[in-house]
Each structure stands twice: as structure tokens, then as C-alpha cells.
Amino acid sequence: MHLMSTKTAALHVEGVSISFGGLRALNDVYLEIGSNEVVGLIGPNGAGKTTLFNALCGLVVPDEGRFFLQGESRDFPRTDELVDLGIARTLQGVGLFGDLSVLENVMIGAQHLAQSGLISAALARNIKDENRIRERARIALERVYAGGLASRRADTLSYPDTKRVAIARALVSEPKILMLDEPAGGLGVQDIEWMNTLIRNLSAQMSVLLVEHHMDVIMSVCSKLYVLNFGEVIASGSAETVRRDPAVIAAYLGTGA
Ligand SMILES: Nc1ncnc2c1ncn2[C@@H]1O[C@H](COP(=O)(O)OP(=O)(O)O)[C@@H](O)[C@H]1O
Ligand SMILES: [Mg+2]
Missing domain, CATH: 3.40.50.300 (P-loop containing nucleotide triphosphate hydrolases)
Known part of the structure; x- marks a missing residue:
């Protein structure tokens, strides 16, 4: 025991x-x-x-x-x-959308959650409009020191940078x-x-x-x-x-x- x-x-x-x-x-x-x-x-x-x-x-x-x-x-x-x-997690395979920007990739986590009704009403109110989501995504990127990558296409990132972005996406929900x-x-x-x-x-x-x-x-x-x-x-x-x-x-x- x-x-x-x-x-x-x-x-x-x-x-x-x-x-x-x-x-x-x-x-x-x-x-x-x-x-x-x-x-x-x-x-x-x-x-x-x-x-x-x-x-x-x-x-x-x-x-x-x-x-x-x-x-x-x-x-x-x-x-x-x-x-x-x-609770938020990243998975072993990073799973970014290559043809979207880094910022969009980070936003997608939050957007997906909002649109599918999978988040609390309070959080939904907080991120109900796109600007709000964009702002949260920018903050999440800053937290992994990847603010400068926001407008890059995800498929142009180095492997280590995809790891940062995947973490930023997990941070959007403020776990x-x-x-x-x-x-x-x-x-x-x-x-x-x-x-x-x-x-x-x-x-x-x-x-x-x-x-x-x-x-x-x-x-x-x-x-x-x-x-x-x-x-x-x-x-x-x-x-x-x-x-x-x-x-x-x-x-x-x-x-x-
Ligand atoms: N979906 C699954 N179906 C059948 N066996 C699985 C499945 N997932 C994992 N296993 C088996 O369970 C054991 C533990 O796997 P896993 O948790 O992936 O180990 P680790 O992450 O420590 O390498 C392994 O023997 C693996 O083959
Ligand atoms: Mg494993």
C-alpha cells in the first residue's frame, strides 16, 4: 500500500x-x-x-x-x-493542421470546444466571439515564447516549434x-x-x-x-x-x- x-x-x-x-x-x-x-x-x-x-x-x-x-x-x-x-493534454502525435496558421491552430482548440458545446456556459461567454478566441490564442502562444510564430503556416515550422504550438493549444483552455x-x-x-x-x-x-x-x-x-x-x-x-x-x-x- x-x-x-x-x-x-x-x-x-x-x-x-x-x-x-x-x-x-x-x-x-x-x-x-x-x-x-x-x-x-x-x-x-x-x-x-x-x-x-x-x-x-x-x-x-x-x-x-x-x-x-x-x-x-x-x-x-x-x-x-x-x-x-x-484538464488539458497534448498527445504523442502533435496533430497540427499544416495549411493553417499557427494562430489558427491554437484558436481551433477553443473554437472547436465552443462550437460543439463542450465547454461551460461561463467559458463559452468568455470566448464567444472570434476576437476573444484570437486574444486567448495569442496569450497562449506568448506563454510558450512562440508569439513570433503566430502568422506562420504550421507546415513551415521546425519540429521543436510544433511542440511549442501544441502546448499553446492545450493552454487556451486555461487548465x-x-x-x-x-x-x-x-x-x-x-x-x-x-x-x-x-x-x-x-x-x-x-x-x-x-x-x-x-x-x-x-x-x-x-x-x-x-x-x-x-x-x-x-x-x-x-x-x-x-x-x-x-x-x-x-x-x-x-x-x-
Ligand atoms: N489499444 C490497444 N490494444 C491492444 N493493446 C494495447 C493497446 N494500447 C496499448 N496496448 C498494449 O498495452 C501495453 C502498454 O502500452 P502503452 O500504454 O502504449 O505503453 P507505453 O506508453 O509505456 O510505451 C503494451 O503491451 C501495448 O502493446
Ligand atoms: Mg507511450
Whole structure:
């Protein structure tokens, strides 16, 4: 059994199990994200990271498990509830529209939400007209230091810049919890440094959950790590604790990562 912190977590889950056919992708998993905390979810390929991430943002429905927001028990969220719950995420594939401008790409998140009636009435009022949405998108771009990219076509961006824009799009809904699946995937050393700085800055306003395959990438930004292997949490705690954990070392050596 794990120990929950006494402070109410922004989000926590317990006993999460998910099977795909005969494959047990997650088995009795727990995770706790504190307010303004940067939490890393790591583990070798196939460990279940994306499956857990998907369960937290409504893309997979767990077979078993309990979900809590600010200590309140509720169902695992559906994708159309995320904005109202203050949750935003980017996915492993960036998914920008190449023939639209960067600003339009960032706006689309908010517009889509407004038009499909998937956001709260209060938020809908706030972003009801295009200028409002445009303004929010500009602010989101500034927050990822990409204000200068606003009028560029998305298909002219460098790969690292598409990563910034994808984060800006997630920020338009002003989330309390931001979930990033492999934000550093495919980035070089300098861009990883930049991403780390951005994530640290964002954590002043929100909690961040990072899913990463590479341990080193998130050692410096995360206050807490969870290590998954074969669908189970094999270690959790500070980067230093986790790094020295024999089970973690074995899991990573075992896969050659
Ligand atoms: N939709 C799916 N159908 C069947 N098996 C899946 C599906 N998604 C993931 N899996 C399997 O579940 C396990 C965990 O996958 P995943 O969560 O993607 O791992 P990770 O993100 O840590 O690399 C893997 O064995 C993977 O093949
Ligand atoms: Mg994955």
C-alpha cells in the first residue's frame, strides 16, 4: 500500500486496471498529482504509460479504478468533460493542421470546444466571439515564447516549434492540470533544456503530468516520479530515490533503454 500525502491532491487515482483482450496493460496502478507539482510518469516501452495517460483524459475507460479531483471521488472523465474539469493534454502525435496558421491552430482548440458545446456556459461567454478566441490564442502562444510564430503556416515550422504550438493549444483552455505525452520526444539537447524551463514556469500556474520514455529528460523538472513496468508501479518518489531503486535500474537495463 502506498501513502497518500496529507495535502489534498489536485488529481489522484487508485487501483487502476486495464486489459486489452488478454493483455493486462495496467494492474492496480496509483498516481497522485499535487497542486503546482510536476509529476513524471516513466518506464520502458510498453510499460503502460500512454494507457494510463489515456485513462486520465478519457481516451480509455478503465476496467477498475477510482478517480479523484481535489479529493472528490468521481467517474474517470470523458474527453468532453476535460475543459470543465480544468484538464488539458497534448498527445504523442502533435496533430497540427499544416495549411493553417499557427494562430489558427491554437484558436481551433477553443473554437472547436465552443462550437460543439463542450465547454461551460461561463467559458463559452468568455470566448464567444472570434476576437476573444484570437486574444486567448495569442496569450497562449506568448506563454510558450512562440508569439513570433503566430502568422506562420504550421507546415513551415521546425519540429521543436510544433511542440511549442501544441502546448499553446492545450493552454487556451486555461487548465489546472496539464498532461504532456512525451513532450521532449524527438527534441535535441538544447530544445529539451527549453522544454524543461517552460514546464517549470508553467508549474507556477498549474500541475503538470509528464509521460516520458527517457529517464534523464525529466529528472531535472519533476518533483516526483512514478515508474511503470509491465503495467505496475514499481517505484515512486523523488528523482534521486527512484534513480537508485534496484527495480528501476533492472527494468531499464532489461530493455536496453
Ligand atoms: N489499444 C490497444 N490494444 C491492444 N493493446 C494495447 C493497446 N494500447 C496499448 N496496448 C498494449 O498495452 C501495453 C502498454 O502500452 P502503452 O500504454 O502504449 O505503453 P507505453 O506508453 O509505456 O510505451 C503494451 O503491451 C501495448 O502493446
Ligand atoms: Mg507511450
